[in-house]
Amino acid sequence: MEWCRIDQDTANALKEKLPVEEEMQDLAEFIRVFGDPTRLGILFYLREKPLCVHDLSLLTGMQQTAISHQLKVLRQMRLVRYYKEGRMAIYSLNDSHISQILDIGLKHSAEEVRND
Amino acid sequence: MEWCRIDQDTANALKEKLPVEEEMQDLAEFIRVFGDPTRLGILFYLREKPLCVHDLSLLTGMQQTAISHQLKVLRQMRLVRYYKEGRMAIYSLNDSHISQILDIGLKHSAEEVRND
DNA sequence: ATTATATATGAATATATATTCATATGTTCA
DNA sequence: TGAACATATGAATATATATTCATATATAAT
Structure with missing residues (x-):
């Protein structure tokens, strides 16, 4: 992968901090219930x-x-x-x-x- | 209006406490941004x-x-x-x-x- | 028993919106 | 100058979802 402003190590460290894809999906779904x-x-x-x-x-x-x-x-x-x-x-x-x-x-x- | 379990005064009091329709719309819109x-x-x-x-x-x-x-x-x-x-x-x-x-x-x- | 009331739900419809594709704009580098 | 790169954006497409309509179920009332 070709990063612009960060390197692979920084990218990996960032990804570690975030909820994984499925958690992100669940969280978005939960929030969306309040969005109507x-x-x-x-x-x-x-x-x-x-x-x-x-x-x-x-x-x-x-x-x-x-x-x-x-x-x-x-x-x-x-x-x-x-x-x-x-x-x-x-x-x-x-x-x-x-x-x-x-x-x-x-x-x-x-x-x-x-x-x- | 024919209420089931509350009377008109209670209904009015409840409505007073809530954000008005436009605020509700704005709030929902704001929340929805986080819902993806x-x-x-x-x-x-x-x-x-x-x-x-x-x-x-x-x-x-x-x-x-x-x-x-x-x-x-x-x-x-x-x-x-x-x-x-x-x-x-x-x-x-x-x-x-x-x-x-x-x-x-x-x-x-x-x-x-x-x-x- | 019949009628009216309170709620739930499947189907149809309308609408919003996320993503992709094609492409335009502006910047860097050779 | 021309090629590669970074970003933005309009149009098309796909998908999700909110509301309505028709109707079913269950309870209460007469």
């Missing part, structure tokens, strides 16, 4: 309070089926869990770790507003 | 050392044009900057804030490995 406004909305609402699908639909202004589909994604990524209460499904965040990640998002969001 | 393995790779490498396009291409194993396109995205989102050195373009992270966000990603990545 509908899912972000759902997560932010659930951060405040456990909610049923119908109420999430009204709060976000999205159709019930859209919410159900996104909840399925969030379930598969283990970001949310739910239990049944009669005919309703009550969703909540899976753990506080998720809530912390959302906090970082809110913080960044606030900073953006300040900087523009 | 190629861009993540570029960012992680630049976190270690400023690098030219060619070396980034070799390090990531991606074609030069793919890297250039993604660098353009990262530039537009102001995550990276560059200067010209002869015919080369040397890219680096725009500020330490970005580096901190990547740290969180790495931490999560490590936790995933532990949990599986």
